[in-house]
Amino acid sequence: MAKKIRFPLQMNGTDVRTIEELRENFDLSSVLGYLTNGKLVTWLEDRYYDNEATAVRALSTDETDLNQKLMSILGVSDDVKTEEIDLEEIQRRNEKLMLLRQITDDEEIIDNVDCVAFNQDELYDILDDGKETIYLCQGEFNIPLTVKNVMYIGLDDPIVFLRAYDNVNFASLNVNFVNICFGWDISSITNKDRLYQAERLMEQSKFEDALSILEILTAEKNPRAFTVLALIYEKVYQNGDKAQKLRKQSAELGNVFDWFEINKKFSKYKEMLHKMVNKGDKIAMGYLGCIYALDNDFDNASKFFELGASQKDVSSCEALYYLYMNEFMEKEIPEKYVDKKRALTYGKQATALGHADIANKMGVIYDEGKIVPKDMTEAIKYYEIAVSYGNTFACNNLASCYRDGNGVEQNYEKAVELYKKAAEQGYAGAQNELGVLLFRGDGVEQDYNLALHWFELAASNGNEVAKENVDETRRKINESSRILSDSDLEELKKNDEAMKKNMQKIGRELNDEISSITDELRTDGFFDIF
Missing domain, CATH: 1.25.40.10 (Tetratricopeptide repeat domain)
Known part of the structure; x- marks a missing residue:
């Protein structure tokens, strides 16, 4: 026969296995939680605390003095300090734990069940408690952007809306979302809002102003x-x-x-x-x-x-x-x-x-x-x-x-x-057409080398016509280079002849000028001194 596993109760971070340990670590909130989910009766029966189990089973959660009766049954001293506990809240917490365990086996999340919201009211309660990490689970939520420094974590695809108001500076909010896809509730936005203004400017094609x-x-x-x-x-x-x-x-x-x-x-x-x-x-x-x-x-x-x-x-x-x-x-x-x-x-x-x-x-x-x-x-x-x-x-x-x-x-x-x-x-087509205009000199100074540059670029981008134009332009450049060399040589010859004639002319003019000066000096008797 298989051995029965007797699970402990958890109170104040301690595993409770005996009624004595329960009394030493008594926590009314935890005990009420175990009462509402039936685990307290099971725990007592598993340990053969039959009288206590029978008495607990007979309790009604509607009793006004439930807390005192429960403590008496379990033998907990009246000296133990307790606070007034909302039993409905305990029941809801247990329901949340049950739902949460169906969604995740992450113990960290389960341990933080009080930070998990399944609906909007629960979200408000958690925000009121000042929690900085909040789990949003399954439901539909509106996030008030007036609360700063909160991380929202999504569980099982919640529907989340940001309730935007005029000119929200998200960077200053320090509000972050993990595993959450959110939409927008823009119903509160007015024409004073900068984003509203940008979207209207787009409608008017004033894109630079919108940017x-x-x-x-x-x-x-x-x-x-x-x-x-x-x-x-x-x-x-x-x-x-x-x-x-x-x-x-x-x-x-x-x-x-x-x-x-x-x-x-x-x-x-x-x-x-x-x-x-x-x-x-x-x-x-x-x-x-x-x-x-x-x-x-x-x-x-x-x-x-x-x-x-x-x-x-x-x-x-x-x-x-x-x-x-x-x-x-x-x-x-x-x-x-x-x-x-x-x-x-x-x-x-x-x-x-x-x-x-x-x-x-x-x-x-x-x-x-x-x-x-x-x-x-x-x-x-x-x-x-x-x-x-x-x-x-x-x-x-x-x-x-x-x-x-x-x-x-x-x-x-x-x-x-x-x-x-x-x-x-x-764009390869434009690269080829630009090359054609440069090749022909239409609207621009003719330039075979620049035309070749654009034809080659167009060809590398897959333009088939440009590939043919590359070959034709290279042929033209080679031909032009050959003509240019012959022309340069002819020009050099012409320049050389002209230079020779010019030098001869300068030489004759210089000789004539020297002869004229010499005659003048002889007339003035300059050479008689010697």
């Missing part, structure tokens, strides 16, 4: 500011490396948007984003649309994209453009959503919000005249918008228009300027 605010906010570790700044660098200035760096920083802080962007696991993205959308968060609208699109639920995806676009969310406008163009995430788009003319509506909206790549694509659409009638005035307008944001392809496309006089007056100098801008950004 100046956002740079300060990211220095203050404002998580949402990282997301908004990343949007500007990605959509407007098309600096993907910078945007990715910002997103990584934001994700490390716990921001839901950038957890999603870098594919960190969180089981409740959709639930959290729905709640944020209900609070009017336009960025959440675009992200929620993306999650539905990833699930191939384009009805809901388009619904939330439309909602975001109505609030001037650039990512939502971008998504709708690609969705209706049938170019969304390499997905097979249902036919009812393929509407390229409708896509132009969102292309225009995305352009107005600073989306440089879509601005260039809009230019191409009007330039080619396949979806709409060809309209070079519109094409040039969109190319120029995209160029103003530094879009590489737009620089190349507009350069071609100036080179060919397509929609604008032909201007080789302007073409060279724009091709060079695109070429310096690494």
Whole structure:
């Protein structure tokens, strides 16, 4: 027969195995806890304290003098100091312990059950107690950003919102999140808030003004500011490396948007984003649309994209453009959503919000005249918008228009300027075209060597035409070098003959001058002295 294991009770950090040890280490809070969860009766029965076990089993937790009766049954002296204990609190603590053990076997967390919150009220109680480490478990929580110096640790994917207020300086709060993906409750924000102002400036395409605010906010570790700044660098200035760096920083802080962007696991993205959308968060609208699109639920995806676009969310406008163009995430788009003319509506909206790549694509659409009638005035307008944001392809496309006089007056100098801008950004097509203009001397002084430089660079970047141009330019340089040498030699001969004639002339003039002086001196009797 297997031997029965008799577990001790824990009191004041001591393992209690006998009733004498219980009396010596008596702690009313612990004993009440063991009473409510049934472990006290089991402990007594396992040790054959049958009279005490029977008496304890007969107790009701509703009795007003429960504490005194319990102490009497266990033989604890009345001299032992006790405080008034809230039995409901004890019961809740035991419930929390039971739930906690289902989630984790980490003894450190279990030992700190009083720092674990399963709901908002428990969080408030723990904050009132001044705890500096708080575990948020499973539930939904709003974090008040008025309480400083707290580390929040997530257990089993809690839904957490930061209750933001105007001009929070996160760096000064010293509030940290571990294993927590948080969203935003922006319902308390007013137009005095700097982040609010930056997002409005984005809507007005005042990106430099927005940047100046956002740079300060990211220095203050404002998580949402990282997301908004990343949007500007990605959509407007098309600096993907910078945007990715910002997103990584934001994700490390716990921001839901950038957890999603870098594919960190969180089981409740959709639930959290729905709640944020209900609070009017336009960025959440675009992200929620993306999650539905990833699930191939384009009805809901388009619904939330439309909602975001109505609030001037650039990512939502971008998504709708690609969705209706049938170019969304390499997905097979249902036919009812393929509407390229409708896509132009969102292309225009995305352009107005600073989306440089879509601005260039809009230019191409009007330039080619396949979806709409060809309209070079519109094409040039969109190319120029995209160029103003530094879009590489737009620089190349507009350069071609100036080179060919397509929609604008032909201007080789302007073409060279724009091709060079695109070429310096690494676009092989522009590198080759710049080489051609240098080779021909169109809009720039002819320079075979510089043309060769750009042809070689374009060829190294995979441009096949440039590879042929490299060979032709090298042949031309060799030929020019040979002609130059013959010309130089002929020139040297001419210069030599001219120099000889000049020296002979100078010699004759000098002899004549000496003869004239000598005659004058003889006339004056100068030589008679000798």
